[in-house]
Amino acid sequence: MAYVEKSSFERDMNYIPDRITAEPGKSRDTLAHQGVAGPDVEHTTWPVEPGRYRLVAAKACPWANRAIIVRALLGLQDVISLGMPGPTHDERSWTFDLDPGGVDPVLGYERLQQAYFERIPDYPRGITVPAMVDVPSKAVVTNDFPWITHDLFFEWTEHHKEGAPDLWPAEVREEMETVMKRVFTEVNNGVYRCGFAGTQEAYEDAYDRLWTAMDWLEERLSDRRYLMGDAITEADVRLFTTLARFDAVYHGHFKCNRQKLTELPALWGYARDLYSIPEFGENTDFEQIKQHYYVVHKDVNPTGIVPKGPDPAVWLEPHDRASLG
Structure with missing residues (x-):
């Protein structure tokens, strides 16, 4: 999670703002999350498609841990795969050191940074989790963590398990x-x-x-x-x-x-x-x-x-x- 060093801590809330929605170009909920999801920017949308995306999220990170929990609560385990980096990382990136050979078995990456660079060469900000990655292109879609869990609920509704909780009543x-x-x-x-x-x-x-x-x-x-x-x-x-x-x-x-x-x-x-x-x-x-x-x-x-x-x-x-x- 990136932050700005000053006498008072300031979190860098600028993330890749794309979203995955049931109808590309539209979203089922328009709440702005002012003060939660970062700056008001125009979103590019990707289509909901079972099996297409991989959620990369470390259990060590509280922001990523949210996405892991919500994915499980909604029963999306067979719809969105999960890649889990290890708990420690260097200045460059989270790494897949929990996987055999230190390589994510689906993406073939040693570092999450590779998915960011596949999308935005020389991506200038912090390499953060959670991140939704497009498996066919192996490129990151978004790392905007409040929207990730929001959209798992609102946009993936057709794929929720029976009896999934209403997380946004x-x-x-x-x-x-x-x-x-x-x-x-x-x-x-x-x-x-x-x-x-x-x-x-x-x-x-x-x-x-x-x-x-x-x-x-x-x-x-x-x-x-x-x-x-x-x-x-x-x-x-x-x-x-x-x-x-x-x-x-x-x-x-x-x-x-x-x-x-x-x-x-x-x-x-x-x-x-x-x-x-x-x-x-x-x-x-x-x-x-x-x-x-x-x-x-x-x-x-x-x-x-x-x-x-x-x-x-x-x-x-x-x-x-x-x-x-």
């Missing part, structure tokens, strides 16, 4: 957009704002903003099972991937240490509740998460030492939240 969608915007700016991005602050003042401002939002979430989840009520939505996916990394990484590595997640009763129960759902829990890999942050962020952790804890077994403890919905 119409009756709460407007409020959900507001909730997701705050979760993104203050929590998903807020932990990075703490971790990459360049001055004490910038860090303390980021810390205060993060914990104001965490307190808001703790209160919101004290009397409802999920962020929008009785059923999981896209908003829950987006929050979960940050919570799953909180105690293992953000609490210490990013200095977000007012409290641990395990010390926040509502948020901790909520996180365990989601983790108990196979599509969430089975796609959460705490070892890969720790390897990624503690090895890749050499400026934050120059020794590269990866902590042994915390014990992931605590995630299996009963959450006792079924009574809320």
